[in-house]
Amino acid sequence: MPKKQDDLRLGGEADFTSPAELVGHPARSAILLALLDGRALPMSVLAVEAGVAPSTTSAHLTRLTEGGLLRVRRQGRHAYYELASARVAEALEALARLAPPRPVRSLRGDGRARALRSARTCYDHLAGQLGVEVMRSLLASHALEGGDGLHHPESSGHDRLSAPGKDIEYHVTETGWEFFGGLGVVVPAGRRKVVRYCVDWTEQRHHLAGALGAALLTRAEELGWVARRAKGVPRALRVTDEGREGFAEFFGFDFAQPEAA
Numbered sequence: 001m002p003k004k005q006d007d008l009r010l011g012g013e014a015d016f017t018s019p020a021e022l023v024g025h026p027a028r029s030a031i032l033l034a035l036l037d038g039r040a041l042p043m044s045v046l047a048v049e050a051g052v053a054p055s056t057t058s059a060h061l062t063r064l065t066e067g068g069l070l071r072v073r074r075q076g077r078h079a080y081y082e083l084a085s086a087r088v089a090e091a092l093e094a095l096a097r098l099a100p101p102r103p104v105r106s107l108r109g110d111g112r113a114r115a116l117r118s119a120r121t122c123y124d125h126l127a128g129q130l131g132v133e134v135m136r137s138l139l140a141s142h143a144l145e146g147g148d149g150l151h152h153p154e155s156s157g158h159d160r161l162s163a164p165g166k167d168i169e170y171h172v173t174e175t176g177w178e179f180f181g182g183l184g185v186v187v188p189a190g191r192r193k194v195v196r197y198c199v200d201w202t203e204q205r206h207h208l209a210g211a212l213g214a215a216l217l218t219r220a221e222e223l224g225w226v227a228r229r230a231k232g233v234p235r236a237l238r239v240t241d242e243g244r245e246g247f248a249e250f251f252g253f254d255f256a257q258p259e260a261a
Contacts, residue, residue, distance in 0.1 A: 022067045023095065027052045028060050032069065032083070032092055034234045038124045040073050040080035049234065089123035096201050114258045115236040117202045119226065122235075125213030126220070127198070130239065130247075130255060132205040134216070135197070137251040143176030144195070149206045151199045170195045172212065180212070183250055185219045187211050220246075 023029055027050040034049040035041060041049075047057040061081055064070040069088050073080045083089050119130035126134055138144040147168035172180070172195060180187075187194060188211065196210030208216065220226045225243030229236050239247070239255050247255050 019067065019069070019091075022064060022069055023092070025060070027056065028064060031057070031060060031064065031081075035070070035081065035083050036089055036092060036121070036123060036235050038082075038089075038121065040082035042078060042080055046081060083123075086123060090198075093122060093198065093201060115229070118257050119237040119239055119255075120235045121217065121228075121237060122198055122200075122207065122209070125198075125207070125209050125217050126226075126237075127200055127207050128202055128237075130226075130237070131207030132200055132203045133253050133255065134247075134251055135205070135207050137253060138176065138208065141175070141179070141252075142173055143179045144170050144208075145173055146170035147197075147206065151204050151206065168197065168206075170197055179250075180216075183219060184223075185212070185215050187215045 023032065030050040031046050034046060043054060043057055043061060046061065047054045050057055050060065052060070061070065065072060065081070069084055070081050071084045073082060083092075117128055119126070120128045122131070125131070132149070135144075135149050139147070139149050147170055190211065192211040194211045195208070196213065197206040198209045199205070200207045207213070217226075220243065221228075223242065223246060224240055225246045226237045226239055229238060239257055244255055247253060
């Protein structure tokens with residue numbers, strides 16, 4: 001039976017070795033990275049991402065599920081795997097900043113790295129250069145207030161790179177709600193906090209998270225501003241021509257992606 005994340009707090013000091021063993025295997029880390037964009041994927045796709053045989057992938061998926069990092073969504077005879085919770089995604093993003101970058105040994109590898117830095121998803125919201133530019137624009141226009149969008153490690157009490165922020169309380173202003181309404185961004189009612197932020201692991205600045213961040217990504221996809229890449233670079237986003245015009249019109253910046261991105 002999968003362990004509940006809260007169970008880890010009940011027995012004393014945290015045992016880092018258990019999740020570290022799960023994440024530390026190259027194939028399992030590839031599976032987790034492929035799921036960081038919030039999708040639920042079948043074993044066949046994850047086997048390709050991990051670069052191992054389906055039978056080996058099945059064993060890895062079982063371990064990740066039993067370890068509480070993944071959950072299974074079943075539709076008829078088909079099984080789809082996804083991250084167990086937003087907390088798992090946040091922890092993986094934090095580890096991505098601590099880990100050294102994989103050496104780039106090819107033009108394709110260099111293109112993947114640039115694509116991820118340019119525009120990507122961080123679980124269910126925008127990240128990378130695009131994400132921090134959106135945040136900068138929202139602060140400059142006073143749609144959001146509460147901080148300056150910068151990570152100040154020397155004065156941060158709890159904030160860490162590539163993790164959900166805790167030091168600053170951003171809030172949406174009246175101007176902001178008018179702006180988001182004009183853009184057609186709908187924040188669903190629920191218990192999730194409306195405005196959160198993450199410290200972006202490539203840009204070391206804040207990007208918008210929370211229910212509002214998720215709603216903004218959803219709207220950008222509905223408008224055709226961004227498109228998820230079908231294969232090759234999980235989580236990387238392509239800004240379309242319509243998106244370049246849209247971000248310029250509504251957010252006031254011209255986002256030109258690198259050619260390889």
